[in-house]
Structure formats: C-alpha cells, structure tokens
Amino acid sequence: MSSSEFQLRPIGWVRSPLVTLADAPRQGDEGGSDAELVFAAEFVDGLKDIHVGETILLLTWLDRAARDVLVVHPRDDATRTQLGVFSTRSADRPNPVGLHRVVVSSIDGSTIGVSDLEALDGTPIIDIKPTLGPVSER
C-alpha cells in the first residue's frame, strides 16, 4: 500500500447552460439540462463506437466541490440528519468524481450531445463507460 496520488487528465469538458451551483438540480433526472460533451481531439478515436440513442455513464471531475467534507445534510436540508458523504451523492467529498447516466442525443465529430445532465458548464470530463447488459451479451 502507498499513499501516493494519481493524476487525472481531462479528456473533454461539459458545455451547458447551467453555470452556477444554484442553476443545477440535485440529479440529472430531476431537471438536468441538454448539454454538449466537447472532447479534446487527441481522445476522439476512443469515441468511435458511441451511437445516438445509447445510454452512457459519464464520469466528471466536480471541480467546484469541497474536498475536506466527510458528513453532509442530505440535499442541503438542515432539518435532515447528517450522513457520511459516502452514503450520499453530494459533490463535496474527498475525490469529487461525478457519475451521470445520460442518453446520447447527437454526435458531431468531437462533440456529443446528451440530455438531462446536472453538471455545470466547464466541468472536466474524465471518462465514459457503457452501461452493462447481461453477461451473455458482452
């Protein structure tokens, strides 16, 4: 075991009308926005098999989050009991990786359109993964 750190390199950025935290819903399925995922040219070869209509898992780096938070009031509701951050989807957590399940609505070169995304404009993208079907179809 080591305590070394690891370097994330953004592969792209979110382009969205959601600019401030006050604009953003708690989760994408609670009123997220249409958004574009704009990828750096060097990573475009990795996108070649993504298709319109597909549901993908988008991983982002929530760069406006606080990383020294371990307990939070769920949904910022002070009347609710504090929970450990690892039992919440709060952006504030030691490694603020955002996990978003979104549907691909368009593909144009290095830009992928998606719907119902709650991430803010300018949020770095770190990965995309397919959702997994049954073992027999992998």
Place this chain on the structure above:
Amino acid sequence: MSSSEFQLRPIGWVRSPLVTLADAPRQGDEGGSDAELVFAAEFVDGLKDIHVGETILLLTWLDRAARDVLVVHPRDDATRTQLGVFSTRSADRPNPVGLHRVVVSSIDGSTIGVSDLEALDGTPIIDIKPTLGPVSER
C-alpha cells in the same frame, strides 16, 4: 476550459486474493472474489451510514492499466472488431477509474467486506457512492 490535471487521493485500498491480472474475471458478476475495502483512518467518518446488505458503487483507480490506449479488442478477443475504449469496460483507458457494483457483507471499523469484486489486491479506492432509488426516496 483548461488542460490542467487533477490529483486523486486514495481513501483506502482493496485487499483481495486476486493478485495478478490473470486471476481477475472480466467483471465482478463473472466470478469476482470476496474482498475487503480497507480505509485510511482519516476518512472513516464518511463511512458511518453504510450498512450490511447495502449495494454500493465502489470507484477505484486501476493503477496497473495502460493510459495510452484508445481502441481495444473487446474482452481481449482478437477475433472481435476493435472498439473505442469509451464503448468498453476495459481497464486500459486515459483515466482508468474502475466502477464496481458490490454488496456490503460486513463492516468492522475501517474495513468493509464486499462480495463479487474483480479489482486486484492493492487497488486504490477513490470513492463510494450509494445506488439511487426513485426520486421520491432521496
């Protein structure tokens, strides 16, 4: 937009009988192992609401992956057409974040037991998230 890098800090490490890549199944539900998640003491407060029997999303840093790979043969099968890595769950990808859906089998202080995990012994843990139920239950 910037091309800056971000620092991940491990919050813990996987302890597993799976030691080499040859030991590991493709996905946890294809023969993963019982494993322990051993957390650094400073992050334990964030774990306080995790309970036995819960299904969690475990995020790891697949530190033995190749980061310069953009296309792969699915499941390392050279007879299959190469796919962009963002359409696969290959560990080899620009930011090798592992996403694992596992069930908590035990909790003992800073150690959480889980079942069906395909990550190798010593893999750094970067986050845990709850699975999301219906909007009305959040």
